[in-house]
Amino acid sequence: MEKIQMVDVVSMYNRHSKEIDRKIKYLINKGSFIQGNEVIGFEENLSKFLKSKHTISCGNGTDALYIALMALDLKPGDEVIVPSFTFISTVEAVCLLGLKPVFVDINPNTFLIDVEMIENSITEKVKAVIPVHLFGQCCDMVEILRISKQYNIYVIEDAAQSIGSSCVISDKLNRKFSGTIGHIGTTSFYPSKNLGAFGDGGAIFTQNKALAKKIKLISNHGQNKKYSHQIVGLNSRLDSIQAGILNCKLKYLVSDNNKRFNVAKKYNELLSDLDWITLPKKTEKSDHIFHQYSILLSEKVNRTRFQKYLSRNKVPTMIYYPIPAHKQNAYKKFAIKKLSVSESISKNIISLPIHPVLKNSQVKYICDLIRNFK
Numbered sequence: 075m076e077k078i079q080m081v082d083v084v085s086m087y088n089r090h091s092k093e094i095d096r097k098i099k100y101l102i103n104k105g106s107f108i109q110g111n112e113v114i115g116f117e118e119n120l121s122k123f124l125k126s127k128h129t130i131s132c133g134n135g136t137d138a139l140y141i142a143l144m145a146l147d148l149k150p151g152d153e154v155i156v157p158s159f160t161f162i163s164t165v166e167a168v169c170l171l172g173l174k175p176v177f178v179d180i181n182p183n184t185f186l187i188d189v190e191m192i193e194n195s196i197t198e199k200v201k202a203v204i205p206v207h208l209f210g211q212c213c214d215m216v217e218i219l220r221i222s223k224q225y226n227i228y229v230i231e232d233a234a235q236s237i238g239s240s241c242v243i244s245d246k247l248n249r250k251f252s253g254t255i256g257h258i259g260t261t262s263f264y265p266s267k268n269l270g271a272f273g274d275g276g277a278i279f280t281q282n283k284a285l286a287k288k289i290k291l292i293s294n295h296g297q298n299k300k301y302s303h304q305i306v307g308l309n310s311r312l313d314s315i316q317a318g319i320l321n322c323k324l325k326y327l328v329s330d331n332n333k334r335f336n337v338a339k340k341y342n343e344l345l346s347d348l349d350w351i352t353l354p355k356k357t358e359k360s361d362h363i364f365h366q367y368s369i370l371l372s373e374k375v376n377r378t379r380f381q382k383y384l385s386r387n388k389v390p391t392m393i394y395y396p397i398p399a400h401k402q403n404a405y406k407k408f409a410i411k412k413l414s415v416s417e418s419i420s421k422n423i424i425s426l427p428i429h430p431v432l433k434n435s436q437v438k439y440i441c442d443l444i445r446n447f448k
């Protein structure tokens with residue numbers, strides 16, 4: 075059997091290597107490395123795919139969050155509600171701008187931000203919320219949009235893990251893609267993401283023209299034309315070569331997301347009778363593109379021993395995330411409440427390999443091993 079990878083970026087490249095190599099060679103020979111038509115074309119393609127009015131590419135998903143917050147003109151000391159159970163960038167971007175993160179818990183079944191706790195955490199100082207569409211499915215955007223309107227706070231969707239995932243946004247069964255629902259949405263093209271580049275990359279989405287203009291300015295030194303700087307900005311741009319690679323890969327995103335879904339379905343089928351494992355739950359309002367397939371182990375199971383056992387048998391696993399943000403040294407000063415769900419889940423969660431080229435026989439091998447764990 076072929077080696078099982080957590081994410082097999084090389085095999086995924088090999089499927090389309092001719093097309094990608096041709097594109098890279100073309101761009102090198104053109105001498106176009108930063109911005110240019112390839113990047114504009116990618117932004118247009120992504121806008122079309124996600125039905126987003128505006129897409130602005132940038133250096134990475136962390137910058138995307140940082141730029142989004144900058145564009146909203148939040149002032150130091152303003153508060154931003156964030157889930158504690160997330161990749162650290164969500165919190166980092168808030169703190170780098172002198173804003174204060176207000177940590178909230180997650181739903182124990184979906185691992186997504188607890189909407190009731192968002193509402194309970196709102197004060198005069200709270201100006202925004204960052205729902206993170208963790209592991210590939212969308213937060214409850216119907217409720218989050220209601221809260222945003224009722225309390226007049228901005229919504230920045232962190233869609234780094236959910237590109238191509240859509241959800242219901244109103245009672246009328248109206249669906250939209252993650253990242254295009256809030257005031258601003260962000261994503262990451264980190265190589266292991268569902269739409270991964272061969273280096274860093276990110277994008278910002280908005281449906282508001284004025285915000286789009288500002289985001290574009292910020293991401294490119296605040297300049298509207300060369301050497302004409304209108305506002306303080308930064309250098310956060312997508313390389314042409316990354317845009318070229320992403321243009322090739324975008325065509326396969328839907329089928330790749332479907333393949334991931336089928337892998338998850340197979341895991342569900344083969345693991346559903348094990349009473350010491352809780353399988354990931356899909357919400358009714360969102361679809362799931364399974365950026366991660368994360369299971370919860372019962373408290374009786376020693377996770378380290380389980381992980382070592384799988385590793386000995388050539389099955390890689392990852393812990394997303396072992397320590398919630400409010401327990402991290404850098405951020406614990408902002409922790410005001412005990413977030414018991416995030417704390418307990420970080421101790422019991424473990425993610426199994428998932429990617430579009432994982433074979434049924436490999437999933438079966440992994441599940442047989444799990445079944446035989448003692």
Ligand SMILES: Cc1ncc(COP(=O)(O)O)c(C=O)c1O
Pocket residue numbers: 134135136137160161163164206232234235261262263264274275276
């Ligand atoms: C939820 C979430 N937000 C933000 C990011 C940051 O993206 P990047 O690594 O491109 O900076 C990531 C990437 O791992 C992520 O998973």
